[in-house]
Amino acid sequence: MLDEFEEATIGQLRARLDAGELSAVELTRHYLDRIERLNPELLAVLETNPDALAEAAALDAGPNRGPLHGIPVLLKDTIETADRMHTTAGSQALLGSRPAQDATVAAQLRAAGAVLLGKTNLTTWITGSSGWSPRGGQCRNPYHLDRSPNGSSAGSAVGVAANLCAAALGVETVGSILGPASVNCVVGLKPTVGLTSRAGLIPGVHSMDSIGPLTRTVADAARMLSVLTGVDPRDPATRASRPQEDYTRFLDADGLRGARIGVVRGYFGFNDHADAVAESALKVLADSGAVLVDEVPLPTPDELMRHGMVLGTVQFREAKHYKDAYLAQTPGEHPRSLAELIEYNREHADVQLRHFGQESLELVNGFSADLDVEYREALATLHRLTRDEGIDAALGAHGLDALVMPTMGPPWMIDLVNGDPEVMGSSLVPGFAGYPAISVPAGFVRGLPVGVTFAAGAWSEPVLIRLAHAFEQANPVRRVPTFARGL
DSSP: OOOOOTTTOOOHHHHHHHHTSOHHHHHHHHHHHHHHHHHHHOOOEEEEEETTHHHOOOOHHHHSSTTTTTTEEEEEBOOOOOSSSSTTTTTTTTTTBSSOOHHHHHHHHHHHHHHEEEEEEOOOOTSTTEETTTTTOOOOOOOOOOOOOOOOSSSHHHHHHHHHEEEEEEEESSTTTTHHHHTOOOOOEEEOOOOOOOOOOOSSTTTTOOOEESSSSSSHHHHHHTTTSSSOTTGGGGGGOOOOOGGGGGGTTTTTTTTTEEEGGGGGGOHHHHHHHHHHHHHHHHTTTTTTEEOOHHHHHHHTTTTHHHHHHHHHHHHHHHHHHHHSSBBSSSOSSHHHHHHHHTTTTTHHTTSSSSSHHHHTEEEEEEHHHHHHHHHHHIIIIIIIIIIHHHHHHHSSSEEEOOOOOOBBOOTTTTTOOOOOOOOOOHHHHOEEEEEEEEEEEEEEEEEEEOOOOTOOOOHHHEEEEEEEHHHHOOOHHHHHHHO
16 A cells, blocks of 8 residues: 655655645654554564654644654664653563663754654564564564564664654664665664764673664665764763764765775675675676775684684673663663573563573673673774774775675575574674674565675765765665555
């Protein structure tokens, strides 16, 4: 079923709102109705904001607050809001959590005039299937309901893909924005760690966590990012951040001409279908005037896994340290530590563990929470491998603007018995490095989406937005999911 707002961009909606042809209440009601109609099959949205229409009405009655005035946005359920919505990471254990204030990014959205529409489903801490949580069940891919939406920002990507919102926020540690963007045919922008504040975020791996937009176009990702940046005293990583910037000024349909882009063959070969789509994307890039430099090396997954002790020390110690701290400090009635969360899950196994065990949580809980010399040396080694000897070396050695590679293969079948297959993709090195990357729809394989990823060095979002936008304009493959159109 077509509707007048299907595939509408933020720019188009803002023009109608400014012209008085549309109200924030009408637009919010449209998305709430669409969620009510489509979400029972998709399970992308955990809850809608009970005050969304009231907030929209206040926006209609007041002055224009900014570039997102009246635009309904969904948030991943790890981003705190101090309102009547919950912040639970998809776990029943945190339904009693009561954050004292909005996450910084949520406050920035409100200040820019956005309507916080609801919270999205995600991959919970204890699952073996992407997009499954005890609160929300199994989120489903709108292009084929038996296929995975990938995770962990599954619901945010599905919500955008199925036109349940104008835009959404996701959170990436390693692949949690890029992967869902690829398999749901949307744009996913993972910023440099520290460009957007993580204050008020249920943590994953702190040195890698990054909050970024999921949208239907690169231009909308730029619009979203423009209100999410800046130094935040609540997140020390933002001290190195760039000043708040209008990223839409980097949109350039001719932005590929003369750009030097390195092709990372080490991240081909994981999926033949993704490789074929990526080869077609390389032709688009070359035909658009880009200079392609082939066989640019990056550390491969096998090479990174040889440093498994380093990876484990960084990831597990950070997860233990920051999760324990978050649970201890957050107001409300809920487990106050990982140990208490694990015990809660055991006591409520019929809900919390009904498909999979919690071995990953138990593994993390067994690590020291000390961020000591051993940890700091491991983090320095990881950054040397992925930054100095990885992305920075690749860009510098060949005079490149960015790197390109397949994001990942098409979505796989959901399996609530065995969980996800082993899936490799482009997110490893940018994720471990804390560097930016953007996944853009590139094509389809038997109706299933596949994206390509552009990556570059720290604070290179302007370059990535320029290249990704130009590629999108030259290769406009985004289309509405059959499921969403057919209901």
